[in-house]
Amino acid sequence: MERIFVKDLRDHVGEHVRLAGWIHHQRQLSRLAFVVLRDATGLAQVVVEDEGLRAQVAELLPETVIEVEGQAIDVSDAPGGVELRAPAFSVLAAPAAAPPIELRRRQLKEQLPTLLDHAPIAFRHPRERAKLELAATSIAGFRSALDRLGFTEIQTPKIVAAATEGGASVFEVDYFGRSAYLAQSPQLYKQIMVGVFERVYETGPVFRSEPHETSRHLAEFVSLDAEIGFIADHHDVMAVVREAVAGMVEGVRAQAAAAVELLELELPSVAEEIPAVDFTEAQEMIERATGEPVVGELDLAPAHERWLGEWAQREHGSDFVFVIGFPMEKRPFYTHPDTARPRFSNSFDLIFRGLELSTGGQRLHRYDDYLAALSARGISRDPFEGYLQVFRFGMPPHGGFAMALERWVAQLAGVANIREATLFPRDRQRLTP
């Protein structure tokens, strides 16, 4: 008999069916036992009446892998409205011990370090698994949105010869006896590829040797990167960010409806035009509202991002807000200045529910501008020669953005620490599992 998935059980009411999965938990009552079977698609209740079978089943540890055949019966108060009766069990794999995480609870009770230590098991819990479904469907939605806009997907090297985003937070690799580095971003490569495909994206790992432990930084994360040629300025990039984010929301809505329901999430709506506020104006607003002396600082503190998130919600009913025109001083060397006021840049951050989700902008595209920018910042050209080469041979005005998948999922799921939304996080302390 062909095995069916729990999600399809309702379509087989009245039939004899086979399920397979894990014993999520079981309850022994005086005259019957309820066994809850978990598969990749949901939970199903199996009712055991036979006394001999109940005794056998009672011996099975949680997470025993089983097949069950039985009659699918319409029962309005069973989970999903169906239960399996008159079952026959076979054991595919017996655990060596009960799992270190109590998966049977509706919400896990264990503290974060315990959950992270036992992540291979913790992710079996429907609510934990649901967060990974948000990630999978978001990334699919990102790709679909950019595919529709004529982008080409690329895969660029992660072992590189030079630190691309500043030398401080780069991991070193022993590369056949030479020093190499793990790519902090695909920045230089995606710019190069604008010369080939005009519009490219990459969804892959990036590596930052972050010195601090914060609730929003990881040593390795999944970066959703895009780069676009023939733009007028950063506003053309922001329009693509808007499409990408809308695609991610749509991906989740269309493909992870059960996860959204289980986690009781409210998906953000993405306005045709996401509100944008100038960096300096934002500082002035924050200063007026809080009394804190903010104007003149070169970047936004996390608390300011939160303030702007609330402001966007209050003033525009938006979960998203762009901040544009950051000072050049804090942006990377490849940033294009605002030609009308060269101390400021054609750059942006996208704040989602009070957290910086994405950063991007227009890039320099002329060789001489790169030489001048590096020289003005006192950065040596040498490690970048291979990269600069491409700007000698004709590059159009271009720009792009990067978005951290884990931050997106964390904000969407409303968790306090990015590690709760990351499959096997890496940080200063944590290298396993």
Add this chain to the structure above:
Amino acid sequence: MERIFVKDLRDHVGEHVRLAGWIHHQRQLSRLAFVVLRDATGLAQVVVEDEGLRAQVAELLPETVIEVEGQAIDVSDAPGGVELRAPAFSVLAAPAAAPPIELRRRQLKEQLPTLLDHAPIAFRHPRERAKLELAATSIAGFRSALDRLGFTEIQTPKIVAAATEGGASVFEVDYFGRSAYLAQSPQLYKQIMVGVFERVYETGPVFRSEPHETSRHLAEFVSLDAEIGFIADHHDVMAVVREAVAGMVEGVRAQAAAAVELLELELPSVAEEIPAVDFTEAQEMIERATGEPVVGELDLAPAHERWLGEWAQREHGSDFVFVIGFPMEKRPFYTHPDTARPRFSNSFDLIFRGLELSTGGQRLHRYDDYLAALSARGISRDPFEGYLQVFRFGMPPHGGFAMALERWVAQLAGVANIREATLFPRDRQRLTP
């Protein structure tokens, strides 16, 4: 005026249009000049008659980034059947020098090392670019096929605590002062995730510190990985490989038709059931045919894979052939034996046009079996404790496979060296660009 892409030019015959792109090459005749503009979608011919303009345009280097407005005219012998007349040019970016690669040729003449040194420019050539289009559309086709089969996409860490596929070919990373390694495969993680989603895939980089320089190995490549729970044996995995490969072919056919035409490729057809031959029988066939003493060897040499590729073509009219039942001795410790003849394994290789494209099989799923397998091979358990943990808590019979994207593209494009089909390859010698 809105810019249009070259691929859409035919739809605008008779209109005044704007194109943007690079000067691919130009020819000055006595009374007119032909400027060939290249954008991400193709090549378009621009005819310049005005004498003053011809003189100006003649000064422009190849790869100058331009916008051109002009009249789209139906001209049967122009490339694509359309050309632009009475043009007005504007220069968006002037190169500092002519490019080091002669992009104007129909096929590049430069040798491979030169092409690799100047890959950022070489990939601007339509034929080079086409190979990357094969890669992009293949990976999309892989994902679509597995999505249809109910797989969930995962992203697993690339910085890991232990060498997963044997210690010899692993890169070491300085991880906050500790030793860590670059993942040689997502093997252990994708197995873990079978416990969560039953069916998972990942498309991401893997890292092998390959000691040898060959035409088919890279130090970093894109691995298309999948893992499937609740299988009977490796044949269930092979059925998924078949779907994945068919999806990749379909992705290329549907999305990269222009690249296929330009490269004059014949796409493989994928039979409903890909022919399969037992390892030992394959050896016997090769021995009979070549006189070489092959039977008893533990693996297939590249020459034997080529022989089997020709055999599959001749006997089955197939570009693909599975070899199944490899000796346990040469397969990794997590390999499931063939219970009927335990010296051999429930494993397979997929050979595509004579080259090993994919490898996979059934895995062990019982904790005690892992302990026995490690002990029999004299491998210490310690580095694998975190991994083995999951097998203590109920894992179903499962298996999976991995496929190297670059090998696929190389074989599809018919190139001799995998480096010709890789965006910025990494090997012992090469760490840039």
